[in-house]
Amino acid sequence: MISEQKRIIRLEQSDCLTFLQSLPTDSVDLIVTDPAYSGMNERLKLGNGRIVGQYSQKGTQNGKWFQEFQDSEANYRLFLEQCRRVLNPDTGHIYIMFDSYSLLSLGPLMRDYFAVKNLITWDKINIGMGHYFRRRHEYIIFATNGNNRKLRHQGFPDVWRFKRLHRAQYATQKPVELFQAMIFASAEPGFMVCDPFMGSGSSAIAAIKNGCHYLGCDVAGTAVSLAQTRIAAYKKTGQDPLQPKSVSLPGEKVFWE
Numbered sequence: 001m002i003s004e005q006k007r008i009i010r011l012e013q014s015d016c017l018t019f020l021q022s023l024p025t026d027s028v029d030l031i032v033t034d035p036a037y038s039g040m041n042e043r044l045k046l047g048n049g050r051i052v053g054q055y056s057q058k059g060t061q062n063g064k065w066f067q068e069f070q071d072s073e074a075n076y077r078l079f080l081e082q083c084r085r086v087l088n089p090d091t092g093h094i095y096i097m098f099d100s101y102s103l104l105s106l107g108p109l110m111r112d113y114f115a116v117k118n119l120i121t122w123d124k125i126n127i128g129m130g131h132y133f134r135r136r137h138e139y140i141i142f143a144t145n146g147n148n149r150k151l152r153h154q155g156f157p158d159v160w161r162f163k164r165l166h167r168a169q170y171a172t173q174k175p176v177e178l179f180q181a182m183i184f185a186s187a188e189p190g191f192m193v194c195d196p197f198m199g200s201g202s203s204a205i206a207a208i209k210n211g212c213h214y215l216g217c218d219v220a221g222t223a224v225s226l227a228q229t230r231i232a233a234y235k236k237t238g239q240d241p242l243q244p245k246s247v248s249l250p251g252e253k254v255f256w257e
């Protein structure tokens with residue numbers, strides 16, 4: 001385990017491409033990320049609900065919707081290219097989350113940059129919004145940077161059941177357990193974990209719980225300050241203020257409960 005004094009945690013307010021471009025080649029062991037895709041929301045015109053506010057106010061100071069990554073194929077290729085460059089070829093594993101639109105439009109591009117190993121389903125247990133069947137799951141593509149580095153355990157399933165968060169403080173805040181599962185499966189203590197769409201920093205809490213270093217960015221200043229406060233509180237008290245009941249230890253329990 002790395003000591004708290006030696007742990008590197010770098011958070012920045014930045015666009016994901018600018019941030020990734022600032023990192024040295026081969027300097028990251030693991031990318032875990034949950035991008036803000038524009039496609040699905042633009043098509044479904046979601047966002048008039050109680051929690052998410054008016055979609056038309058996205059990215060504005062008082063809007064509840066955050067700014068989204070423009071997920072054209074050209075832009076997404078630039079993103080994947082940078083992910084591949086920063087990922088260490090010997091150790092690099094990558095987990096990228098997709099909704100059902102982006103999975104079909106952008107997911108296939110992953111094969112041009114990485115060795116795709118599996119498509120994981122996150123079963124959120126409770127249903128959410130959606131036309132033509134209400135949404136209860138999201139996807140995670142798992143790939144390596146061309147290496148054959150194994151997971152910690154060959155018995156982990158590819159369907160993960162973690163309850164979605166209800167009334168979370170940050171829009172689209174994900175359960176820490178989701179990132180814990182990715183990091184526990186793929187990281188050794190001391191690995192450098194990176195999340196270029198970190199939001200409220202759920203992946204940062206998971207990285208700390210797994211004894212890893214962490215690099216994160218978000219284009220929104222509010223997200224970065226929330227993540228900073230959250231990490232500081234967690235380090236001080238051992239309690240995550242945004243998800244006080246998350247599983248405290250990494251481990252196989254995270255997968256099976």
Ligand SMILES: C[S@@+](CC[C@H](N)C(=O)[O-])C[C@H]1O[C@@H](n2cnc3c(N)ncnc32)[C@H](O)[C@@H]1O
Binds near residue numbers: 015036170173219
């Ligand atoms: C789905 S949320 C991530 C939520 C996060 N996993 C959590 O648990 O809190 C996506 C994040 O991407 C950020 N974002 C949107 N466009 C971005 C860009 N071009 N570069 C970096 N971050 C961006 C949004 O501000 C938002 O916080």
